[in-house]
Amino acid sequence: MPELPEVETTRRGIEPHLSGRQLKDWVIRNAALRWPVKIPQALKGQQVLGVGRRAKYLLIQFDQGALIMHLGMSGSLRVLPADTPLLKHDHIDLLFDDGRVLRFNDPRRFGSIHWQPHPVMEHWLLCALGPEPLSDAFSGAYLKTTARRRKVAVKNFLMDAHVVVGVGNIYANEALFMAGIRPSLQAHRVTLASYERLASAVQEVLQQAIAMGGTTLRDFVNQDGQPGYFRQSLYVYGRSGQLCKVCETPLKGLRIGQRATVFCPKCQRSQGLRSYRC
Numbered sequence: 001m002p003e004l005p006e007v008e009t010t011r012r013g014i015e016p017h018l019s020g021r022q023l024k025d026w027v028i029r030n031a032a033l034r035w036p037v038k039i040p041q042a043l044k045g046q047q048v049l050g051v052g053r054r055a056k057y058l059l060i061q062f063d064q065g066a067l068i069m070h071l072g073m074s075g076s077l078r079v080l081p082a083d084t085p086l087l088k089h090d091h092i093d094l095l096f097d098d099g100r101v102l103r104f105n106d107p108r109r110f111g112s113i114h115w116q117p118h119p120v121m122e123h124w125l126l127c128a129l130g131p132e133p134l135s136d137a138f139s140g141a142y143l144k145t146t147a148r149r150r151k152v153a154v155k156n157f158l159m160d161a162h163v164v165v166g167v168g169n170i171y172a173n174e175a176l177f178m179a180g181i182r183p184s185l186q187a188h189r190v191t192l193a194s195y196e197r198l199a200s201a202v203q204e205v206l207q208q209a210i211a212m213g214g215t216t217l218r219d220f221v222n223q224d225g226q227p228g229y230f231r232q233s234l235y236v237y238g239r240s241g242q243l244c245k246v247c248e249t250p251l252k253g254l255r256i257g258q259r260a261t262v263f264c265p266k267c268q269r270s271q272g273l274r275s276y277r278c
């Protein structure tokens with residue numbers, strides 16, 4: 001599934017090709033994505049002002065509002081000459097005035113496209129989302145305040161889009177390792193100092209993934225939805241039973257909220273109000 005770093009990499013990849021272009025027309029070969037795709041006729045001839053992102057939604061911005069796109073489980077976007085032969089699952093083309101298309105491919109059709117007039121952030125998909133992890137609003141103090149009376153495991157808390165957006169399972173595992181926090185610890189029991197380490201770790205792991213994605217992504221295609229380029233640098237995710245890269249203790253695996261969770265019993269000892277560092 002494309003995660004926040006892949007979506008941000010896609011945004012950076014397509015924006016220079018779309019910004020300033022006029023939307024001439026579109027072709028909807030299959031409107032049955034996660035929700036039926038409808039694009040208002042009034043968008044014809046409108047200029048793209050930029051491509052933004054909120055959580056894992058791409059925002060193609062126009063004067064009157066934005067097209068809100070989500071890649072779902074398996075979606076990808078490419079910028080191509082309009083006469084490029086179609087591949088299976090090429091469901092939607094947006095045609096621009098330079099003769100190129102933004103082509104949306106999505107085998108599993110969990111992706112979506114919505115039109116939303118200003119204010120765009122009031123769209124029902126966006127209005128209840130927590131802060132962006134790479135913004136100033138996301139900090140250790142914010143996490144500590146938000147975690148008050150929350151008894152869920154800190155890993156679930158971190159993956160809750162009402163708390164912070166875009167921290168998928170891989171990144172939650174990695175950030176908790178880097179911060180030395182046991183993933184099963186109740187959110188309200190994590191200290192402020194630990195949350196400060198965690199906020200920094202989340203930002204570091206996401207920025208690293210974006211940086212790697214930016215250097216390996218070709219044709220703006222997220223080939224298989226797997227962050228393969230990022231995998232070599234992982235400390236814990238997918239490494240249950242293998243040795244910790246820091247202390248060589250065997251890593252342990254468990255499931256928290258149905259999601260694979262891997263941690264180092266030695267490096268991630270942070271329990272209750274006591275806090276350990278590696």
Ligand SMILES: [Zn+2]
Pocket residue numbers: 244245246247248249264265266267268
């Ligand atoms: Zn360790």
